[in-house]
Structure formats: C-alpha cells, structure tokens
Amino acid sequence: MTGFEQLSIAAASKKIRSGDISPVEYTRALLDRIETHDGRINAFIRVMPDAAMAAARTAEAEIAAGNWRGPMHGVPYALKDIIDVAGVPTTCHSKILADNIAATDAEVSRRLKDAGGILLGKTSTHEFAIGGPSFDLPWPPARNPWNPDHFTGGSSSGSGAALAAGFVPAALGTDTGGSVRNPASFCGITGMKGTYGRVSRRGVFPLSFSLDHVGPMTRGVEDNAILMNVIAGHDPADPGSAAEKATDFTALLGQDITGMRIGVIRHFYNRDLEADPEMAQGIERAIDVLRGLGADISEITLSPLKEYAAANRIILLSEAFALHEKWFRERPQDYGELTRKRVIGGAFIRGADYVNATRVKARLVRELAEAMEAVDVAVTASSMDPPGRLDDPDGLEVNYGRQARAPFNLTGVPAIAVPTGLSNSGLPLSMQIVGKPFDEARVYQVAHAYEQATGFGAQIPNLDGK
Amino acid sequence: MSGKHDLDPQGLARAFGLDRLADGYPDDIANAANFAKSLAESLPRDLNAADEPAHVFRADLKKPEQGSAS
Numbered sequence: 001m002t003g004f005e006q007l008s009i010a011a012a013s014k015k016i017r018s019g020d021i022s023p024v025e026y027t028r029a030l031l032d033r034i035e036t037h038d039g040r041i042n043a044f045i046r047v048m049p050d051a052a053m054a055a056a057r058t059a060e061a062e063i064a065a066g067n068w069r070g071p072m073h074g075v076p077y078a079l080k081d082i083i084d085v086a087g088v089p090t091t092c093h094s095k096i097l098a099d100n101i102a103a104t105d106a107e108v109s110r111r112l113k114d115a116g117g118i119l120l121g122k123t124s125t126h127e128f129a130i131g132g133p134s135f136d137l138p139w140p141p142a143r144n145p146w147n148p149d150h151f152t153g154g155s156s157s158g159s160g161a162a163l164a165a166g167f168v169p170a171a172l173g174t175d176t177g178g179s180v181r182n183p184a185s186f187c188g189i190t191g192m193k194g195t196y197g198r199v200s201r202r203g204v205f206p207l208s209f210s211l212d213h214v215g216p217m218t219r220g221v222e223d224n225a226i227l228m229n230v231i232a233g234h235d236p237a238d239p240g241s242a243a244e245k246a247t248d249f250t251a252l253l254g255q256d257i258t259g260m261r262i263g264v265i266r267h268f269y270n271r272d273l274e275a276d277p278e279m280a281q282g283i284e285r286a287i288d289v290l291r292g293l294g295a296d297i298s299e300i301t302l303s304p305l306k307e308y309a310a311a312n313r314i315i316l317l318s319e320a321f322a323l324h325e326k327w328f329r330e331r332p333q334d335y336g337e338l339t340r341k342r343v344i345g346g347a348f349i350r351g352a353d354y355v356n357a358t359r360v361k362a363r364l365v366r367e368l369a370e371a372m373e374a375v376d377v378a379v380t381a382s383s384m385d386p387p388g389r390l391d392d393p394d395g396l397e398v399n400y401g402r403q404a405r406a407p408f409n410l411t412g413v414p415a416i417a418v419p420t421g422l423s424n425s426g427l428p429l430s431m432q433i434v435g436k437p438f439d440e441a442r443v444y445q446v447a448h449a450y451e452q453a454t455g456f457g458a459q460i461p462n463l464d465g466k
Numbered sequence: 467m468s469g470k471h472d473l474d475p476q477g478l479a480r481a482f483g484l485d486r487l488a489d490g491y492p493d494d495i496a497n498a499a500n501f502a503k504s505l506a507e508s509l510p511r512d513l514n515a516a517d518e519p520a521h522v523f524r525a526d527l528k529k530p531e532q533g534s535a536s
Binding site for chain 1 (some may be wrong): 475508513
C-alpha cells in the first residue's frame with residue numbers, strides 16, 4: 001500500500017498542482033498496483049504502461065511550466081473497452097472485434113486527453129456491453145475486489161473493479177439498462193448516468209441508440225461531479241447530444257439539504273420486486289439519514305416496474321439486434337453464449353411491439369415528470385440483491401433482471417448509484433438517487449450530503465490481505 | 467396469450483436469414499422467441515391513438531461521424 005490507491009481525484013489534483021506529488025510517481029504507483037493485483041481481478045483487458053508514463057511525463061512538465069489544465073491534469077483514468085482511443089484496439093471484449101483498431105478518439109476520450117488525464121488502459125466489459133459475466137470470451141470476466149469469488153456487476157465491470165481495487169481514481173462506463181450503476185452498486189463505488197444526451201456517445205460502440213449513456217465512475221461523489229465536468233457537453237456530431245449549456249456539476253456540493261423534497265419510489269423494491277432484506281434495510285437507513293439532514297421525505301407511486309423494464313428491454317433488444325444482425329448471420333459462433341442468448345431475442349420482436357414500446361416510453365416519461373414535480377429528487381433501489389457468486393451462473397441469471405435502473409434509461413433522467421454500506425458478508429449495498437432532466441447538480445448535492453454523513457464513499461477493500 | 471411463441475422459431479429464424487443460428491443453437495432460438503413474446507405481453511394494453519412514439523424527428527440532421535467499428 002502506497003497511499004496512492006486511496007487518493008481521490010480532488011485530493012490528487014490539489015497535490016499535483018502544488019507539486020506535492022508527481023504525475024509520474026502517481027502513474028507509476030498505480031501501474032505497479034495493477035501489475036501486482038490485476039491477475040486476480042481482471043479489471044483490465046489492456047494496460048498501456050508506456051503511453052501512460054509518456055503522458056504522465058508530459059503532464060508533469062506542463063504543470064511545472066505553469067500550464068495546469070484542470071482537475072484531471074496528471075490524474076490516471078481507465079476506459080471501458082467499447083470506447084474508442086485512436087490507434088488502440090476497441091474489442092468490446094469480443095472475438096468479433098479482437099483486431100479492431102480505432103481510427104479516432106471518441107468524444108469523451110478526446111475530452112479526457114485535452115483535460116490532461118493519464119489513460120492507464122481499457123477495462124473489461126460484458127461482451128458488447130450485454131453478454132456477461134462470461135468465461136467463454138477471449139478475456140476473463142472481472143472479479144469483485146471486495147471478494148473475487150463474486151460478480152462485479154456489469155456491463156462496465158472492469159471499470160467498477162478498477163475503482164474498487166484502487167487501480168484508478170476515475171473511469172468511464174456506459175449504461176443502457178443500468179451498466180454504470182450495476183457495477184457501481186456491486187463494487188461499492190459511485191456511478192452516474194446523466195440525462196440522455198448530456199454526454200456524447202460518438203465513438204462509443206452502441207448497444208441501443210435510444211437508451212445508451214456514457215457515465216462517470218469514481219469512488220466518491222465529488223470526484224464523479226469533477227469527471228462529469230470534463231466529459232459532459234454538446235457534441236454536434238452525436239445526433240442524440242443535447243444542446244444544453246455547460247454546467248458546473250460541483251456547484252451545489254456541500255450545500256445544506258434542509259427542506260429538500262425527496263420522493264421514495266418504494267414499490268419498486270418492496271412490491272414490484274422484493275429486495276433482499278439487507279439491501280432494503282440499507283435503503284431505509286439511508287432515507288433516515290437524509291431525513292436527519294433535514295430533507296422532507298414523501299412517497300412516489302409510478303407504474304409497475306415491469307412496465308418500465310419491458311419497454312426498455314424491447315427497445316434495447318430490437319436496436320441491439322439491428323446492430324448485430326449481420327454478424328449473427330455470418331459468424332454466430334464467435335459470440336459468447338450469453339450475448340447470443342440475450343441479443344437474438346431482438347430478432348423475434350415484432351415491429352408493432354417495438355413501436356408500442358416507444359409509445360409506452362413516451363407515456364412513462366410523462367408519468368415520471370409529473371411525479372417528480374412534487375419533489376426535487378427521488379430515491380429507490382439500484383440492485384435488489386448483493387453481488388452473487390461467479391460460480392453460480394443460474395443465480396446470476398435470476399438476479400440479472402432484479403434491478404430498478406432500467407426505468408431511468410427509458411425516461412432519460414439522471415440517476416446515480418451510491419454505496420449504502422456493506423452486507424453482513426462484507427459485500428457492497430447501494431441505492432439510487434434520481435433527478436429531473438439536466439438537474440444532475442441537484443442529484444450530486446443530495447448524494448454528496450449523504451456520503452459526507454456516512455463516509456461510505458471512501459471505502460476500498462484491502463487487496464494485500466486476500 | 468401465453469409465454470410460448472405460436473410460430474415455429476426455427477422456421478422464423480431461417481426466414482430471417484439466420485440459418486447458422488437456427489442450425490447451431492436451436493434451444494437458444496426457441497428461448498429467445500418465447501422471451502420476446504413474454505416481453506411484448508408485459509407492455510400495458512391501454513394505449514390509445516394519442517399515445518405517440520417517443521421518436522424525435524429533426525429535419526436538420528447531418529450525417530453522423532462513424533466510430534471505429536461502424
């Protein structure tokens with residue numbers, strides 16, 4: 001343990017700027033940690049030590065010359081391996097794209113480069129952000145740093161694992177039905193899916209055009225807002241990008257939440273699905289903490305979770321199959337079993353059902369917006385269960401749909417997953433905080449107040465003792 | 467309606483040009499077809515003519531830039 005693995009972006013940035021730590025020393029320490037521990041965690045598909053050290057030396061020289069670019073300057077990060085970096089393979093964790101070299105940077109990669117971040121490597125994912133955890137792919141699945149016998153969540157599995165393991169303080173994931181927030185929940189970190197269109201998807205391999213979001217993953221809330229400041233913004237080359245003005249997502253951090261109106265969508269986790277008791281108790285304790293901080297708690301009732309989930313899944317599978325049909329015709333054997341089983345459902349969804357799912361989507365967007373008029377943010381479950389064991393594929397398959405994240409992909413509103421502590425067996429518990437469109441700063445405010453009151457955002461497991 | 471697909475999923479897969487899938491993974495095809503049907507059955511049935519799709523049409527769309535694997 002060198003201490004670098006615990007550093008937040010915010011703390012590292014201050015130390016780098018003041019010269020207390022060197023980007024070169026910081027990057028070397030994290031690369032050494034990856035070298036020591038990632039053989040058991042499998043967070044990375046590709047580590048890029050030479051490029052990282054070169055970038056760190058450049059950052060150090062720039063900062064020493066007085067050209068500090070901002071809070072990510074000299075700070076290491078990782079990217080889910082469906083995000084393009086020029087000259088580097090984007091494999092999507094699949095044999096299908098094992099030799100696919102990106103010609104240009106994704107917009108989010110460009111922004112992180114311009115901000116002076118140090119890319120340490122590309123992280124493992126479920127195949128094409130949907131098929132996993134799988135042992136029949138060219139790379140093994142990521143393992144949960146809290147207990148390597150357990151699932152990380154997915155599909156941004158390596159990004160979640162890399163953060164929990166202290167390999168990086170920042171990573172990007174993507175989220176179509178919950179794929180940033182699921183690994184955040186299972187790895188005890190913080191994952192935000194902003195408003196649809198808030199972050200450019202250009203250069204990110206799609207899963208479902210209507211539902212895909214790129215999101216920041218960090219250990220704590222302040223860091224998440226800092227990273228969102230770097231990656232968010234209008235991109236005219238992404239047809240789904242929103243022409244919203246730039247926002248400082250850190251602006252409300254530290255502000256009192258007395259009088260904040262918080263709605264609890266309790267029926268998602270105690271009626272529509274019944275959450276594991278420890279998970280449910282964690283959320284109820286969190287609600288008590290928020291009440292104790294002065295929030296005004298009420299209850300929100302929406303349509304049943306299964307209506308949100310069905311519309312999300314129909315749209316997701318239809319669009320995913322449209323993307324993969326050619327390869328399924330020509331080389332179905334090159335997909336992993338789980339990807340094949342999940343995506344080919346899209347071949348059998350009728351056009352009328354796809355259209356009806358988008359009609360339901362429009363209705364549920366209105367429903368949520370009307371319910372949110374009475375509150376500032378909402379709270380609900382993320383996962384219904386703590387992470388299951390990797391050697392129990394049947395159990396993992398049962399738990400796959402036991403989540404309340406898809407409603408916020410369908411409706412496009414911001415949602416953050418934050419830790420609510422650990423289960424009796426030492427595995428992370430979590431909840432979601434949901435906001436109104438383009439009101440991410442409010443979501444961060446509430447999440448940060450909760451985190452500061454509990455200290456849950458700062459925990460990482462001791463890898464050296466396992 | 468039940469969760470089982472009314473038509474022959476293998477035949478449908480072949481009609482869609484997915485012969486290799488139909489030949490190699492018949493159980494996956496059947497399960498996928500049944501899952502698709504059960505999803506459709508989970509949608510609310512009370513949509514009316516005023517419930518329009520969530521598509522947003524913009525007449526000024528430019529050709530998007532392509533990623534590496536597009």
